[in-house]
Amino acid sequence: MTGPAPLTLYDSAISGNAYKVRLLLSQLGLPFRRIEFDVDDGSTRTAEFLARNPNGKVPCIALADGSHLWESNAILYYFAEGTQYWPGDKRLRAQALQWMFFEQYSHEPYIAVVRHWVAHLGKTPENEPQLPGKIARGYQALDVMESHLKHHDFFAGPAYSIADMALYAYTHVAPEGGFDLGRYPFIRAWLARVAARPGHVRIID
Numbered sequence: 001m002t003g004p005a006p007l008t009l010y011d012s013a014i015s016g017n018a019y020k021v022r023l024l025l026s027q028l029g030l031p032f033r034r035i036e037f038d039v040d041d042g043s044t045r046t047a048e049f050l051a052r053n054p055n056g057k058v059p060c061i062a063l064a065d066g067s068h069l070w071e072s073n074a075i076l077y078y079f080a081e082g083t084q085y086w087p088g089d090k091r092l093r094a095q096a097l098q099w100m101f102f103e104q105y106s107h108e109p110y111i112a113v114v115r116h117w118v119a120h121l122g123k124t125p126e127n128e129p130q131l132p133g134k135i136a137r138g139y140q141a142l143d144v145m146e147s148h149l150k151h152h153d154f155f156a157g158p159a160y161s162i163a164d165m166a167l168y169a170y171t172h173v174a175p176e177g178g179f180d181l182g183r184y185p186f187i188r189a190w191l192a193r194v195a196a197r198p199g200h201v202r203i204i205d
Contacts, residue, residue, distance in 0.1 A: 027199035096156035115177030
């Protein structure tokens with residue numbers, strides 16, 4: 001008798017959003033196979049891939065029943081519910097969502113985009129004029145995080161959670177986009193706490 005089909009993660013090694021999912025699955029000890037995609041070559045826009053994720057992006061994960069789930073923070077929630085990585089308290093669950101929404105709307109569009117343009121695509125006539133504004137907004141997000149971490153070890157109460165995973169993904173590689181974390185001692189201490197967690201994997205692993 002065979003067991004359920006393994007999880008399949010449609011992934012990209014350079015994607016912080018995909019890395020979040022790899023990190024959680026590793027920390028939960030859940031086996032999965034990964035299929036690598038280049039986020040810039042159009043391979044996530046094929047009809048075959050769009051049948052899995054109509055938004056044409058990674059990460060996307062095939063569950064054991066053959067269905068697919070996409071959007072990184074939704075995938076984090078799916079696997080974290082009922083585990084130590086999702087708070088049991090109603091207020092702390094809302095706080096976790098608060099920071100996960102912040103990550104997607106006030107953090108990732110600036111820190112992740114600048115990193116991608118600088119470290120992977122290179123500056124172009126199209127993106128270079130936009131860089132100063134995006135860098136400024138990225139530092140605004142880091143300022144908000146630093147203010148919180150000055151008084152807290154983690155983002156959703158006293159325990160490490162998927163809110164931390166969501167923010168860690170692109171924050172720890174922000175220097176690849178030229179962001180200076182030297183001015184943020186509390187963020188740096190938090191990054192070290194996250195990296196020391198059991199089951200931690202690096203984005204390059």
